[in-house]
Amino acid sequence: MLRRCGVVLAGLAALLSIFFIGVPDARAEYGDVVINNYSDASGMRPVVFPHLFHRIRFRCKVCHADIGFKFQAGGNEINMVKIIDGQFCGACHNGEIAWSVENCNLCHSAKPGTKTQVHESTIQKLAQPAAAAKKK
Numbered sequence: 001m002l003r004r005c006g007v008v009l010a011g012l013a014a015l016l017s018i019f020f021i022g023v024p025d026a027r028a029e030y031g032d033v034v035i036n037n038y039s040d041a042s043g044m045r046p047v048v049f050p051h052l053f054h055r056i057r058f059r060c061k062v063c064h065a066d067i068g069f070k071f072q073a074g075g076n077e078i079n080m081v082k083i084i085d086g087q088f089c090g091a092c093h094n095g096e097i098a099w100s101v102e103n104c105n106l107c108h109s110a111k112p113g114t115k116t117q118v119h120e121s122t123i124q125k126l127a128q129p130a131a132a133a134k135k136k
């Protein structure tokens with residue numbers, strides 16, 4: 001009886017914590033986040049972060065607590081020095097957990113001029129088709 005009570009309480013606590021941590025907008029869970037605070041200005045394509053692809057592999061906590069990504073598209077001041085230093089995307093894109101930073105185009109894949117946003121579509125709609133990119 002006591003043990004069952006504990007299980008129920010733990011379940012309740014988990015549920016409550018979801019409400020109290022207060023995820024501001026759940027749409028990002030399924031969409032792609034375009035990050036363009038600096039990319040256009042430095043002549044790189046804006047970054048497309050496929051959120052669903054990542055969140056089916058990792059828990060929210062890994063990125064939003066342990067690594068420290070704020071819950072806001074474009075709300076983290078990310079640059080390449082920090083990434084190479086192992087922060088933000090670089091916590092995983094280091095050639096160990098995931099492919100490393102030299103694959104510029106895999107992250108910098110949005111059409112130039114795409115604003116920072118949560119885009120609720122697949123990466124294909126934002127990225128320039130490979131064939132078209134090659135022709136240029």
Ligand code: HEC
Binds near residue numbers: 046079083089102108
């Ligand atoms: C794992 C993903 C990822 C990879 C790989 C990556 N970048 Fe970035 N990069 C980002 C993110 C995220 C930002 C921040 C984007 C913004 O706010 O515009 C960024 C920003 C930048 C910026 C602007 C800020 C700064 O640091 O000057 C430049 C320039 C840049 N990247 C160049 C590159 C080049 C060149 C490569 C390949 C050698 C590369 N990036 C590979 C994710 C990546």
Ligand code: HEC
Binds near residue numbers: 058059
């Ligand atoms: C692999 C890392 C990662 C995981 C796992 C992850 N996120 Fe995110 N999340 C991000 C990044 C990166 C952004 C965009 C931050 C930026 O643009 O600077 C983001 C943005 C968001 C946003 C803000 C979008 C907006 O509207 O501005 C919300 C809400 C969010 N995530 C919720 C979640 C939830 C809920 C989970 C778990 C189900 C989760 N995330 C798992 C990395 C992650």
Ligand code: HEC
Binds near residue numbers: 088107
């Ligand atoms: C918690 C670890 C983690 C973080 C943080 C993370 N990634 Fe990833 N990412 C991965 C893994 C693992 C893969 C799959 C690698 C593979 O397939 O070899 C991946 C794959 C990707 C892909 C390819 C998706 C596809 O369709 O194949 C892109 C693009 C990408 N990441 C961009 C980013 C960007 C941009 C950031 C930072 C804003 C970031 N990632 C942060 C772990 C992470």
